[in-house]
Amino acid sequence: MEFTNTIWSLLPPLIAIILALITKEVYSSLFVGILTGGLLFAGFNVSVAMKHIFVDGMIGQLSDSWNVGILVFLVILGSMVMLMNRAGGSAAFGKWAVKHVKTKRGAQFATIILGVLIFIDDYFNCLTVGSVMRPVTDKHGISREKLAYLIDATAAPICIISPISSWAAAVTGFVDGANGLSLFVRAIPYNFYALLTLVMMIAITSMKFDYGSMSLAELNHMVENRKNKKKDAASLTGAEDQPHPPISQNGRVIHLVLPIVSLIVCCVIGMIYTGGFFSGVDFVTAFSNSDASVGLVYGSAVALVITIIFFVATRVLSFNDCMNAIPEGFKSMVPAILVLTFAWTLKSMTDSLGASTYVGGVVENVAGNAAFMSLLPALVFLVGIFLAFATGTSWGTFGILIPIVVNLFGGDLNNELMIISISACMAGAVCGDHCSPISDTTIMASAGAGCEHIRHVTTQLPYVITVAIVSLVSYVIAGFVKNWFISLFVSIVLMILTLVVIKKISQKKTSN
Numbered sequence: 001m002e003f004t005n006t007i008w009s010l011l012p013p014l015i016a017i018i019l020a021l022i023t024k025e026v027y028s029s030l031f032v033g034i035l036t037g038g039l040l041f042a043g044f045n046v047s048v049a050m051k052h053i054f055v056d057g058m059i060g061q062l063s064d065s066w067n068v069g070i071l072v073f074l075v076i077l078g079s080m081v082m083l084m085n086r087a088g089g090s091a092a093f094g095k096w097a098v099k100h101v102k103t104k105r106g107a108q109f110a111t112i113i114l115g116v117l118i119f120i121d122d123y124f125n126c127l128t129v130g131s132v133m134r135p136v137t138d139k140h141g142i143s144r145e146k147l148a149y150l151i152d153a154t155a156a157p158i159c160i161i162s163p164i165s166s167w168a169a170a171v172t173g174f175v176d177g178a179n180g181l182s183l184f185v186r187a188i189p190y191n192f193y194a195l196l197t198l199v200m201m202i203a204i205t206s207m208k209f210d211y212g213s214m215s216l217a218e219l220n221h222m223v224e225n226r227k228n229k230k231k232d233a234a235s236l237t238g239a240e241d242q243p244h245p246p247i248s249q250n251g252r253v254i255h256l257v258l259p260i261v262s263l264i265v266c267c268v269i270g271m272i273y274t275g276g277f278f279s280g281v282d283f284v285t286a287f288s289n290s291d292a293s294v295g296l297v298y299g300s301a302v303a304l305v306i307t308i309i310f311f312v313a314t315r316v317l318s319f320n321d322c323m324n325a326i327p328e329g330f331k332s333m334v335p336a337i338l339v340l341t342f343a344w345t346l347k348s349m350t351d352s353l354g355a356s357t358y359v360g361g362v363v364e365n366v367a368g369n370a371a372f373m374s375l376l377p378a379l380v381f382l383v384g385i386f387l388a389f390a391t392g393t394s395w396g397t398f399g400i401l402i403p404i405v406v407n408l409f410g411g412d413l414n415n416e417l418m419i420i421s422i423s424a425c426m427a428g429a430v431c432g433d434h435c436s437p438i439s440d441t442t443i444m445a446s447a448g449a450g451c452e453h454i455r456h457v458t459t460q461l462p463y464v465i466t467v468a469i470v471s472l473v474s475y476v477i478a479g480f481v482k483n484w485f486i487s488l489f490v491s492i493v494l495m496i497l498t499l500v501v502i503k504k505i506s507q508k509k510t511s512n
Contacts, residue, residue, distance in 0.1 A: 003040040005361075009353035012037035013390040013438060016346055020437045026453050030342035030438060037349025053345070056352070061344040069293030070123065070440075071337055076300040077263075079329030081131045083307055084259055086325050087316040088251020090135050096253050097136040107133075107140040108150060108205045115154025116198075118264065119162040122155040122441045123296070129154065130448020132260060143221035144451035145214060145459040152445035152460060153201055156394060156430045157194035163284070183422060189484035190423035192471040193381075193431045196495045200467055203499050211506045212462030217455070248316045255316055259307040266306070267299030274298070336447040343392050343438045350391050359387050373417065377424040377475040380405060384428020385468065392438035397429035416482045424475050431471070435464040466502070470495045 003009065016033025020026050034053055042048035061067055084090050101107050111133045118125045129151050137147045163185055189195075204210065210218050272278075274295045275286030311317045317325075362383075380401060388397040402425055409418035433439045437457045446453040474491035481487055 002043070003353060005354035005357045007358065008040060009350060009355040009358050010390050011040065012349050012353070013346060013355075013392065017389070017437055020454060021458065026339055026437060027342065030339070030346055033438075034342065034346050034349055037346065037353060041349065041352050052352070053349070057345040057348045058341065061348055062341065064344075066291075066293045067340075067344055069291075069297050071340070073123065073293070073296040073300050074127070074333045074337060074340075075330050076297070076304050077127050077329075078333035079326040080259055080263065080300070080304055080307055081127070082325045082329035082332060083304075083311060083317070083322060084131070084256050086247060086321060087255045087311050088248040089253070089255030089257075089259070090131070090251075091247055092251045092253045093132070093135060093256045098139050101136055101140070104140040104142060105205055105208060107136050107142055108146075110136065111147065111150045112154055112198075112201050112205070115151060116158055119158045122159045123444050125155040125158065126151050126441065126444035126448040128260060128263065128448075130445075130450070132256065134448075134450060141222060143217045144449050145217040145221075145455055146210070148445050148449035148451040148456040149214065149460040149463060150201060151448050152434060152442060152456070153197050153463075155445060156433060156441050157197045160394075160426050160430050161188050161191050161194045163188075183419065186419050187423035187426065189488050190377075190420045190478060191427050192423075192474040192478075192488070192491050193427035193467060195488065196467045196471055196474075196491060197434075199492055199495050200463065200499065203496060204463075207499065207503055209503050209506060211502055212459070214459045214463065215506070217459050250314075250316045255311065255314070258310060259303065262306045263300060263303040265299075266303040267296055270297070270299030270302070271295030333447070336443055339443045339453065340440055343440060343443065346438060347391055347393060355387075355391065359383065374479040375476065376408075376417065377420045377479045378472055380421050381424040381428040381431075381472060381475050384425050385432040388429045388432025388439075389436045390432075392433065392436045392440065392442075394426075394429040394433040394439075394441070397432065398426065401425040401429070417479065420475070420478050420482070427471060427475075431464060431468050435461050466498065467495070470498055 012033045014033075015036050016030050019029035019032055023029060034057065035049075038049035038053035038057070039046075041052050062071075081090075097107075097110075101110055111129065114133060115125060115129045118128055130147070133151075134147065209215075271290040271292060272283060272286040272295075275281060275290035277283060277286035281289070308319075308322045311322060312319050384397050384401055387401070388394055391397070402422060405418060405421045405425055409415045409421075433441055435457065436442060437454060442457060443453060445451075446456040449456065470491060473494060474487060477490055478484075478487035
């Protein structure tokens with residue numbers, strides 16, 4: 001136990017992340033991190049380490065009701081996407097979109113708008129936007145890496161600034177003795193990372209440029225398209241490589257739209273049901289108290305039944321065809337499920353080593369110095385990034401840092417610096433989660449876009465770092481100014497100016 005509650009507790013996730021970025025192979029990298037965590041916890045006693053890894057870790061995570069609910073939701077959603085593909089709904093939507101979305105920029109804006117509209121839950125956002133927009137972005141020559149970035153950037157960043165979302169419910173649950181929802185709403189204008197991510201997506205789409213490894217991915221995709229080597233997308237996570245029955249020729253756009261709409265409506269109803277809405281609780285409170293994992297399972301299960309009935313009734317698929325598509329949908333989600341299982345197990349290793357206790361102690365010691373109080377939001381933002389990046393979880397970071405921040409200010413709701421610091425915690429957590437290869441949201445974005453996971457991580461990393469740097473400067477300014485309008489205005493101006501400079505530098509490099 002000599003390694004618990006020390007800096008050594010951060011070693012397992014760091015090893016997994018570094019190996020994943022170096023080897024471009026995520027499964028073995030995660031397992032090496034898990035093995036390191038187990039050995040540290042057991043004091044290098046192999047038998048104890050194996051028990052801790054597989055019994056306490058992997059089996060423990062797979063028996064957790066929340067995690068099981070997410071896996072069931074993934075399987076059902078994979079089955080629905082397979083059904084929509086087999087019924088010809090995705091193909092029909094692709095043909096419709098080609099007629100109405102005329103340009104590459106229009107396809108990117110359509111992806112962003114759809115991502116913004118689906119603000120309920122990040123998992124739901126990633127997989128739904130991916131399944132709907134992938135045929136459109138493929139037709140307009142947008143790389144899977146760029147699609148994965150647009151999906152990822154409109155998942156957690158949107159959920160963290162939406163009062164009606166599973167993320168808002170999680171954040172409010174970490175604030176004891178105060179109106180958590182009120183704090184959440186007041187913190188929205190200071191959530192620079194989420195807001196500037198939206199600004200960045202709109203700006204680079206409008207300015208028609210990419211940079212870093214994303215620019216290379218787009219160029220390679222263009223070359224592949226010209227050589228006609230790019231395969232058509234047909235499934236959620238790469239199942240287009242697998243043989244399957246032909247797509248129905250009777251499919252129409254309604255065979256994609258109705259299942260998606262029913263999924264959204266049913267998932268919202270499922271979430272507020274778990275929060276007690278139908279027992280007399282008001283809508284906002286029901287959302288705050290909802291169990292997103294269970295609610296998404298309820299909603300997706302009902303939507304799946306509706307979809308099957310609709311497809312059979314309209315004769316685009318027979319009942320047997322529908323039943324055959326369900327296990328195929330399950331197969332399409334296996335890569336994402338495997339990575340999620342390893343990521344959750346790695347998180348349990350990190351938790352058992354007391355990483356949260358160690359980081360929390362460091363933050364309290366540093367923040368206790370009055371000289372740093374105006375710089376506290378920037379400090380919290382950096383710690384949030386590091387903790388979420390190392391553990392792959394935003395919600396875990398909320399649970400560690402938000403109570404510390406509230407205690408530092410004595411729960412004073414009128415202290416603007418506390419609001420800024422809470423927002424910095426949320427922004428840092430989303431930023432770290434956004435670029436971590438072991439983050440479940442990042443994994444879901446890769447799955448939704450049908451993009452190789454490590455390629456998604458490496459191509460979006462320069463974009464995340466750019467927004468993070470501007471956000472850090474913004475939190476320094478906000479800590480002294482303590483005015484959301486001035487701070488937000490300055491941050492947006494800085495973001496746009498930064499992108500203009502990057503574009504000019506990129507153009508110079510290209511011309512040379």
